[in-house]
Amino acid sequence: IFLEEGLRQALSQQELSLHYQPQVSLESGEVVGVEALARWFHAERGNIGPDRFIPVAEQSGLIRELGAWVLRTACLQCIKWHRLGHRITIGVNVSIIQLADPSFPTLVAKTLAEAGLDPAYLELELTESCLMGNTTDSAAVLKELKSLGVKIAIDDFGTGYSSLSYLKDFAVDRLKIDRSFVREITSRSDAAAIIKAIIAIGHSLGLRVIAEGIETAHEEEVLVRHRCDDAQGYFYAKPMPAAEVERFLTERS
Numbered sequence: 462i463f464l465e466e467g468l469r470q471a472l473s474q475q476e477l478s479l480h481y482q483p484q485v486s487l488e489s490g491e492v493v494g495v496e497a498l499a500r501w502f503h504a505e506r507g508n509i510g511p512d513r514f515i516p517v518a519e520q521s522g523l524i525r526e527l528g529a530w531v532l533r534t535a536c537l538q539c540i541k542w543h544r545l546g547h548r549i550t551i552g553v554n555v556s557i558i559q560l561a562d563p564s565f566p567t568l569v570a571k572t573l574a575e576a577g578l579d580p581a582y583l584e585l586e587l588t589e590s591c592l593m594g595n596t597t598d599s600a601a602v603l604k605e606l607k608s609l610g611v612k613i614a615i616d617d618f619g620t621g622y623s624s625l626s627y628l629k630d631f632a633v634d635r636l637k638i639d640r641s642f643v644r645e646i647t648s649r650s651d652a653a654a655i656i657k658a659i660i661a662i663g664h665s666l667g668l669r670v671i672a673e674g675i676e677t678a679h680e681e682e683v684l685v686r687h688r689c690d691d692a693q694g695y696f697y698a699k700p701m702p703a704a705e706v707e708r709f710l711t712e713r714s
């Protein structure tokens with residue numbers, strides 16, 4: 462109850478912010494995109510992580526308002542970077558509850574138009590369970606989103622309850638290899654084998670593949686060897702405020 466009340470206030474009193482984590486091309490080394498991650502700084506209790514407040518937002522219905530705010534803030538920030546000459550994509554996490562809302566595509570279209578952002582630069586991150594929920598509503602919503610021209614990524618790929626058939630059914634654009642596999646890349650040969658297999662599946666379907674949670678040069682090396690397209694992780698940069706991202710982009714280009 463504290464969290465729910467607090468979150469309601471946070472939404473109206475601007476205690477929420479977005480951090481952005483760079484995504485790097487393993488071929489060119491350039492930053493090709495960023496993922497937006499919600500942050501909540503509570504005046505008395507300090508930082509409250511999204512692992513705690515996203516579930517509360519989902520259970521209370523506040524996720525609709527929160528999700529709309531994240532989407533708008535992220536798109537407006539992305540167009541600012543474009544105007545500075547950095548043509549990067551913006552990744553936004555979408556909850557299963559947003560995906561089940563028939564008015565979600567309209568919200569996305571309106572937000573893109575207001576920001577003046579080309580839909581091809583918005584990547585919506587869904588989890589496998591989002592797609593496996595398999596309700597008629599979410600399937601229709603996803604189809605409408607695709608027709609707007611936005612990109613769809615499967616987040617935490619390989620950890621969910623998955624059926625690979627959704628990869629063809631839903632015209633997904635990118636797979637994000639979950640960081641639990643990357644973390645075990647050196648200690649467990651099966652983790653490396655799974656990574657190799659995910660990259661092969663993705664590429665054979667014409668999808669790009671990004672690995673999450675890269676922390677060391679050795680992990681990067683293994684991913685490059687398996688021809689992974691892009692990477693995201695502390696090895697490159699932590700999630701950070703927009704101003705720091707701008708500095709990072711300028712230094713790297």
Ligand code: G
Nearest residue numbers: 497498499510511512515531554555556700
């Ligand atoms: O940033 P961090 O690693 O603490 O994020 C923890 C979890 O919270 C991740 O699974 C991430 O996907 C989720 N998360 C962060 N921001 C958002 C958001 O804006 N919307 C949704 N639905 N999930 C988010």
Ligand code: G
Nearest residue numbers: 498616617673674675676693694695696700
């Ligand atoms: O579930 P999702 O993939 O959206 O979660 C992304 C989260 O992963 C972010 O909250 C971010 O803080 C975290 N993260 C990003 N890079 C790394 C990393 O290199 N190591 C670890 N341990 N966490 C990371």
Ligand code: NA
Nearest residue numbers: 496554586616
């Ligand atoms: Na994500």
Ligand code: MN
Nearest residue numbers: 616617637673
């Ligand atoms: Mn993930």
